[in-house]
Amino acid sequence: MLVREAMTSEPLTATLRTTVKEALVTLSEHGITALPVVDRSGRLRGIVSELDLIEDAIVRDPRAREHAIAVDPLRPPQTVEDVYTRSAVTVAPDDDIAVAVELMTATGAKSLPVVERGHRLVGVVSRSDIVRALARTDAVIASDVTALLSSVGRADWLVEVDDGVVLVTGPANVGEASLARVVAQTVAGVVHVDTAPG
The missing domain is CATH 3.30.1340 (Histidine-containing Protein; Chain: A;)
Structure with a gap:
């Protein structure tokens, strides 16, 4: 089976200017774990995952401790550009799906951007896409x-x-x-x- 036979075509994406909140809402509403980050011409710039978005987004709750909390004066990340992973692991549409599984296993990635020549994004293949393909009757x-x-x-x-x-x-x-x-x-x-x- 080839990647193009399991991938999601025309995936949801983010840009560098997408806000962290917009990206979080997109992930939540669509039940996905990452968004490819693209430029205006659809070329892949990187990927932003759930972990990228939540890592610095949570403010400590003062009720969780009995002693004073040191407040971090730094401003939390505002846009995807502040948090995304620039070097995304990718696959091509005509790669064997076994290659995608090996990459997911080796990197811990839950999804991989699918790119053609010039790093143009054409899809995303996720663990759930592969499970769906394997679960056919x-x-x-x-x-x-x-x-x-x-x-x-x-x-x-x-x-x-x-x-x-x-x-x-x-x-x-x-x-x-x-x-x-x-x-x-x-x-x-x-x-x-x-x-x-x-």
Whole structure:
């Protein structure tokens, strides 16, 4: 599965001038954890996460302590420019989704901006996008695999799916079995492919 098959196209974004409050409201209202930060031409400048936005936004509550609290005279951050992460980890639309998962695992990121040449933002892929792709029903997966096999001239092969595991019955030799596996593995939600002669 490729990133473009799981990503959210036309994602919500922020600019450097977006206020911290506006960014917080956007995250809260849409149930997302980060916003790509873009310039006027749609090029990625960085990313602003929940943590970036809340880190300096909370004022200490005087009721929480019995002794006096030292008040920080510094003004809290006002705009995304004050808090965003400038070097965002990104993926491309045609990257394997496994690469995105590896990057999320290594960095702890919950979402990754998807960029094309020139760092132009074309989407965002999040953990929940990947979960949604993997959670597709067996019937939908079977239909997609069958359609793809038909498109390569193998409409006579039978497809069964159980818990994301695909069984393609019909390939008569190693080459055909390889074709069946390659085609089926491109479908979102497929976790494994087996073949059997017809």
